[in-house]
Structure formats: structure tokens, C-alpha cells
Amino acid sequence: MSSPSPQQQKRVVDLIVIGCGNRGKNYARYTKEHPDQCRLVAIAEPRKYVREWMKEIYNLNSECLFNDWQSLYSYLLEFQKDHDLSKDENKRHPPFLDPTHEKTVIICTQDQYHVEPALAFASLGFHILLEKPMAVKAEDCKRITKAVEENGVKFAVCHVLRYSIYTQRLKEILNSGLIGNIINIQHLEPVGWFHYAHSYVRGNWNNEQTSSPMLLAKSCHDIDWLCHVMTPHKVVQVSSFGSLMHCRKENKPEGAASRCLDCPSSIEEKCCYSAKKIYLDTVKAGHTGWPVSIIIESGEEPTVENVSQALRDGPYGRCVYESDNNVVDNQVVSLQFDNGATCTFTMIAYSKEICERKTRIYGTLGELEIIGNTIHHFDFLTQTYKKIELDNEIPKTNLSGHGYADYYLMKNFIDAICENDSSKLLSNARETLNSHLLVFTAEEARHSSTVIKVNDHVDLTNVNSSPPTVSCDSRGSSNSKCELN
Structure with a gap:
């Protein structure tokens, strides 16, 4: 029996996590559950107690713990320079990276600190999983897109809604023609009163200037989800209204x-x-x-x-009425697609439900109602109403967030690398860029009280995708102090 060709052999992933907060820790768990596919080899995290916790849980050496991504990047650059000078392949990788494995990084820093590490690690040939949003400025989203395309790395943003069980089933239903042509979608995201107070009044995402607008920080994957549901149709016009009404x-x-x-x-x-x-x-x-x-x-x-x-x-x-928050507590986005269909997205802060989204899809033959992970169908011809069963098989995983979408995101991302199959990623860099640009356009429409036409073609020719320059106080190591130039 002949041995499998290199193309047929599954690869193994060496994974680095930058930013070990809730999301970074969550995605790292996948390596514990699938050690045959991937292993966590290093982290970059400013908080010492978190580094020590990750070291213990994942059996990491001290040399694999970095204070920040700049120190890690500088450390990796030194190995690349040594290789370029000596042409010795053994000097190309640090001890924690296996040269036969695929280099991959998960970036879970705060929103405004996504662009520099993404550009840096794309330049080193790392596959990248980037927490949403891609970046907080449209130009930086373009820079990241160009960098990953130029360097030929696999790339995904954590738009987990695409990977949920109910979304996969919903796409099958829509593609089957069960409700005919989609005429309108109404999509609601109820944030939850205490979740809003915690994260968006008192917490890290409370201020547009220091973080990002609410639509980008909380709801960019809802806008992306609507684009996914409406594929292949494209948005041609957008308007938006919203304000901060209560926590003032x-x-x-x-x-x-x-x-x-x-x-x-x-x-x-x-x-x-x-x-x-x-x-x-x-x-x-x-x-x-x-x-x-x-x-x-x-x-x-x-x-x-x-x-x-x-x-x-x-x-x-702090009192919610005396915080430095300025992000909206209610927002509506209206989208018109190239076939004439329309969508409305509503984000409301003050709700009983915590992120349990509600969607109604109106077609020419029937309608669908989705609440959380439940789908109901009403057929116009038979005038019957029934519940559509989802796949009840629950994966054996601790990544249960977003209705196990966290798990399926990681599974598809790692499988795409191990099997060298980009089709397992449910969106590419361009699609992700376009949905982000749609969010920025919606924010422009909100601030200007206008309806804005959308151009889906984005020219990246003159976009600067160069990696950042980092200087360190010593030769790149786990405890170097580094800064961007």
C-alpha cells in the first residue's frame, strides 16, 4: 500500500495566542481537545498572573511566555535574520516552533490593537485567526486584507455566527427554496441590560474613541451574518439611526x-x-x-x-450615569440589496434576553422565524406552521459559546490549515473586509443622517501593508521591552 502524498498528509499546527483574555483562553482550549491537530507553543500577554496560569495549564516553558506581541515578533525576526545570514534551516525557527508544522497565531488583543500584530505575523507567514472586529479604522482593515493576500496565509476573523449550527441549517433551508425568494429580513440583537452596563458603560468597549463604535464592537458579526444569509446578493445602499439615550x-x-x-x-x-x-x-x-x-x-x-x-x-x-461612556444604546441599520430585497438590523441594550438574537425572514412562499437556536417555518400554500429540527448532536467540547459556534469556528480554521483547504473557512479576507466597510458606512450614515450608496469593489493597490518596525532594549527574548517605531 503506497504512502500518502505530501498533499494528502494532514498537517499539524503550532499555535501562538496573543492576548489571553476570555476569548484567547477560550480558543486555546481547542489544543487540549485536539492534540493530534494542534498544540499551543507560546503566548504573548501583559498580565503576569495570566502568563503563569497559561504556563501551568498548557505546560509551557518560561521561554514561551512573552510580555507583549512586540517582544515575540522581535524574537522571531532574530531567527529569520540568522537564517538569512547563515542559510542554516535549523536557525529559521525558535525551539518552540517545529519547522515541519504550520505556524499559526490567534490575535485577541483589544480592538484598537489588532492591526499591527496582524501585519507583523502575516509578514512572517503565519496563518491568522483574528478576533472581531478586524480593526477600528477602514484603512487598517484594508491593510490587513492586503497583507494576508500578499503573504498567502490563511485568514479568518472570529465572525462566529457564520459557524453556528442554526446558521448552517438556515443556509440549507434558504438554498432549498423552501420560502422562495427573500424579500425582507428583520434581525434583532438584544444585548441585555446588565451585559450592556458591564461591557459598554463600565467596561472596555464603552467609548468610541478608546475602543470602537457599538456597531463595530458588538454587532459587526450581525452585519456580516446578514451579508452571509443574503449571498450572492450585495448591499447597494445603507442608512442608520442610533443614539445614547439612558446612561447619561x-x-x-x-x-x-x-x-x-x-x-x-x-x-x-x-x-x-x-x-x-x-x-x-x-x-x-x-x-x-x-x-x-x-x-x-x-x-x-x-x-x-x-x-x-x-x-x-x-x-x-462606577455609577452608570457617571461613566465616560459614549457608545449608543440603540441603533437601527437599514440595508438594500442589489435584487431589491431589504434588511433591518436593530441593536437594543435594554432587554431581558442576553444576546439571544431574533430573526424573521420573509420570502415569496413562506416565512421563517429564528429565536436563538430555534427555527420555525410558516408555509403560505398549506398555511401550516412547524418547527424545523436542528442537528441535536452536541460536540464534546468546552467551547460551547455562541451555541457551539466557537467550537465550529476553531474546528473549521484548524481543519483548513491541516488539510490545506481554504473552503472550510466560511468567509475570506475580501468578504470580511466588505462587511466591515459596510459597518463603517453605516456609522457614517448615522452621523450624517444620510442614505449612502455602497461600492463593493475595493482597490488595495495603494494601501500600505508593510509590517510595523519594532525596537527592543535587547535582542528579542521573552522579557524584552519593545515599542513600535
């Missing part, structure tokens, strides 16, 4: 304190956004996961004592 200084109750722990009980008891209710009462009830775990910067297990301290000193204890 003028709405602060009279007599309320600047911090929830200092607020008079007569006021705090009536406030559903109270940090005391969201965090302190939650940990008292024995719940130590998200969102409580996020506010303890030391990485310790949340307790009444350290949660109380975090609320006294940190941003999560």
Missing part, C-alpha cells in the same frame, strides 16, 4: 453617589444597574464566573472581599 449624567437620580457602594440604599435598591446587584450580590450567591470574574484583575477567585475592593476602586463600581 442628566439621567442620574437625585442624591445618587458616584459609586454604587456609596449610594443611599433608598436609591440603590431601585436601580437595576447597581454594581452591587450585578457583582456583589452575584458572588454572594456563589456565582464566580462572567461577569464577576472579569473585574478581579489579580486573577484570583472572586470573593465578597476582593469584589467589594474592585467596586470601591475600579471602573466596574
Whole structure:
């Protein structure tokens, strides 16, 4: 029996994670579940306690722990320079990278810090999985797209909604013609009142200038999902309206304190956004996961004592009416497609449901209603209403987020590399770029109160995709101090 050809042999992935927050840790778990396909070989993370935790969980050597991506990038560049000088293939890779494996990086830094590491690692030939959004500026999205295309690396942004079980089933239904031609889609994302207060009033994504607009930070994968559902049709016009209505200084109750722990009980008891209710009462009830775990910067297990301290000193204890937030709490985006079909997307902060999306799709032969992971169909001809069953087989994984879409995203990404099959990625760099540009256009329409025509053709000829220049205080190593020039 003949041995498989190099094209038939499955590859193995050496994985680096940059930014080991919730998302970075989540995706890294895949290596534990599929050690035959991939292994975590290094991390870049500024928080020492997180580095030490990852070191213990994934059995990493100290030489595989980097303070930031710049130190890691500089370290890898030194090996490349040594190889170029000596032509010794053994000097091309550091000890933690197997030269027979595929080099891959997952970038999960904060939104505004995506572009530089993406450009840097694309230039080194790393396949890239990039947390959403691609970048916070349209030009930077173009730079990343050009860089991954020029370097021929596999690339995906974590638009997890494309990979969910219900989306896969929905695409099959729509492609079968069950409801005829799509005329209109209504898509709602309810963020959830305490989720909005946690992440978008007190948290990392509360300010457009220091992070990104709400539509980009929270809902760029909803806009991408609508484009995916409507494929092959393209958006030709967009408009948008939205505002920050409630969590504003003028709405602060009279007599309320600047911090929830200092607020008079007569006021705090009536406030559903109270940090005391969201965090302190939650940990008292024995719940130590998200969102409580996020506010303890030391990485310790949340307790009444350290949660109380975090609320006294940190941003999560601030009154929601006195934070530095400016992202919208409600927004509507209207899309018109090239075949005349229309879509409306609504994001609302204040809801009972936490990110349980609701969608209605109206076709010429029937309609679909999707709530969470449930799809219902009404047929115009028979006037019957039925539930469409999804695949009930639950994968054996800890990556259960977004209805197991986190798992299927990682599976498809790693499979695409191991099998050298880009078709396993449900969007390419250009498609991702176009859906991001649509978000930027919607924001422009919101700020200008106009309807804007969309040009789907993007010329990247004059876009600068050069990697950043990094200087370090010593020859690239895990504890170097580096900065961008």
C-alpha cells in the first residue's frame, strides 16, 4: 500500500495566542481537545498572573511566555535574520516552533490593537485567526486584507455566527427554496441590560474613541451574518439611526453617589444597574464566573472581599450615569440589496434576553422565524406552521459559546490549515473586509443622517501593508521591552 502524498498528509499546527483574555483562553482550549491537530507553543500577554496560569495549564516553558506581541515578533525576526545570514534551516525557527508544522497565531488583543500584530505575523507567514472586529479604522482593515493576500496565509476573523449550527441549517433551508425568494429580513440583537452596563458603560468597549463604535464592537458579526444569509446578493445602499439615550449624567437620580457602594440604599435598591446587584450580590450567591470574574484583575477567585475592593476602586463600581461612556444604546441599520430585497438590523441594550438574537425572514412562499437556536417555518400554500429540527448532536467540547459556534469556528480554521483547504473557512479576507466597510458606512450614515450608496469593489493597490518596525532594549527574548517605531 503506497504512502500518502505530501498533499494528502494532514498537517499539524503550532499555535501562538496573543492576548489571553476570555476569548484567547477560550480558543486555546481547542489544543487540549485536539492534540493530534494542534498544540499551543507560546503566548504573548501583559498580565503576569495570566502568563503563569497559561504556563501551568498548557505546560509551557518560561521561554514561551512573552510580555507583549512586540517582544515575540522581535524574537522571531532574530531567527529569520540568522537564517538569512547563515542559510542554516535549523536557525529559521525558535525551539518552540517545529519547522515541519504550520505556524499559526490567534490575535485577541483589544480592538484598537489588532492591526499591527496582524501585519507583523502575516509578514512572517503565519496563518491568522483574528478576533472581531478586524480593526477600528477602514484603512487598517484594508491593510490587513492586503497583507494576508500578499503573504498567502490563511485568514479568518472570529465572525462566529457564520459557524453556528442554526446558521448552517438556515443556509440549507434558504438554498432549498423552501420560502422562495427573500424579500425582507428583520434581525434583532438584544444585548441585555446588565451585559450592556458591564461591557459598554463600565467596561472596555464603552467609548468610541478608546475602543470602537457599538456597531463595530458588538454587532459587526450581525452585519456580516446578514451579508452571509443574503449571498450572492450585495448591499447597494445603507442608512442608520442610533443614539445614547439612558446612561447619561442628566439621567442620574437625585442624591445618587458616584459609586454604587456609596449610594443611599433608598436609591440603590431601585436601580437595576447597581454594581452591587450585578457583582456583589452575584458572588454572594456563589456565582464566580462572567461577569464577576472579569473585574478581579489579580486573577484570583472572586470573593465578597476582593469584589467589594474592585467596586470601591475600579471602573466596574462606577455609577452608570457617571461613566465616560459614549457608545449608543440603540441603533437601527437599514440595508438594500442589489435584487431589491431589504434588511433591518436593530441593536437594543435594554432587554431581558442576553444576546439571544431574533430573526424573521420573509420570502415569496413562506416565512421563517429564528429565536436563538430555534427555527420555525410558516408555509403560505398549506398555511401550516412547524418547527424545523436542528442537528441535536452536541460536540464534546468546552467551547460551547455562541451555541457551539466557537467550537465550529476553531474546528473549521484548524481543519483548513491541516488539510490545506481554504473552503472550510466560511468567509475570506475580501468578504470580511466588505462587511466591515459596510459597518463603517453605516456609522457614517448615522452621523450624517444620510442614505449612502455602497461600492463593493475595493482597490488595495495603494494601501500600505508593510509590517510595523519594532525596537527592543535587547535582542528579542521573552522579557524584552519593545515599542513600535
